[in-house]
Amino acid sequence: MSRVDEKSPKDCAKKRFNFNKFHKKFFFAFSTFLLTILSLIFLIWLTLHPTKPQFSLKDVNIYQLNLSRLNLINSTIRLTLSSNNPNKKVGVYYDVLQVYASYKGQIITRQTLLPPFYQENEETNLLSASLAGNQVPVAPSFGYEVGRDQRIGKLVLTLKVIGRLRWKVGTWVSGRYRFNVNCVAVLPFNSIPSGPLSSKQGTVCSTVV
Structure with a gap:
């Protein structure tokens, strides 16, 4: 008699959780990178602060x-x-x-x-x-x-x-x-x-x- 492997609902929930966790980490890393770039541009602008002609x-x-x-x-x-x-x-x-x-x-x-x-x-x-x-x-x-x-x-x-x-x-x-x-x-x-x-x-x- 062959053995049938079935994944329990607990295992599926765990995998879904890991998938969502990956997306959250990616979104957080991308947001941090974008915020750093914008802050750098703003800092340069604030430091130089062009005077009107x-x-x-x-x-x-x-x-x-x-x-x-x-x-x-x-x-x-x-x-x-x-x-x-x-x-x-x-x-x-x-x-x-x-x-x-x-x-x-x-x-x-x-x-x-x-x-x-x-x-x-x-x-x-x-x-x-x-x-x-x-x-x-x-x-x-x-x-x-x-x-x-x-x-x-x-x-x-x-x-x-x-x-x-x-x-x-x-x-x-x-x-x-x-x-x-x-x-x-x-x-x-x-x-x-x-x-x-x-x-x-x-x-x-x-x-x-």
């Missing part, structure tokens, strides 16, 4: 600022910005840079796209942009605001830069971060187009990342 407006010239009866404006503006990376161990990739001008909260030029570039640590670069507005719609009060500033003899123009950047630490490169730059230029308001409105006084801009 600094922008300043070097000069700005308004060559055209004409308003039609239909509340459409034509404008031509040229400007030079200085961009500085104050970090000692962190580089900056500027992937997107768009510049435009506004007056009294109203946009008067189209967005101009500047070429992307990489900025080394503690490096300073000059950025030049030509802004133009062709039949840009403005509020009915725009003409009154321009006339009042002309009587006062002072025009306050806002230059804005919006874009995306990435930090570079050694061989590690971060994800993209949005940034906004806001520059205010005060120009003597005499006459256009007999002569451009110009300002060459360096103005520190505010930067938000």
Whole structure:
């Protein structure tokens, strides 16, 4: 008579227990490894802690600022910005840079796209942009605001830069971060187009990342 081996319910339960225990150990080891990597990245980031780039407006010239009866404006503006990376161990990739001008909260030029570039640590670069507005719609009060500033003899123009950047630490490169730059230029308001409105006084801009 042949012998039949049968596993008891106790043995099966024991095997199921060992199988689940293996999965728990694997999950715990993987979680520990992932947490260690994330902690290391965070520690590097916290130690270096990149400082946001600094922008300043070097000069700005308004060559055209004409308003039609239909509340459409034509404008031509040229400007030079200085961009500085104050970090000692962190580089900056500027992937997107768009510049435009506004007056009294109203946009008067189209967005101009500047070429992307990489900025080394503690490096300073000059950025030049030509802004133009062709039949840009403005509020009915725009003409009154321009006339009042002309009587006062002072025009306050806002230059804005919006874009995306990435930090570079050694061989590690971060994800993209949005940034906004806001520059205010005060120009003597005499006459256009007999002569451009110009300002060459360096103005520190505010930067938000």
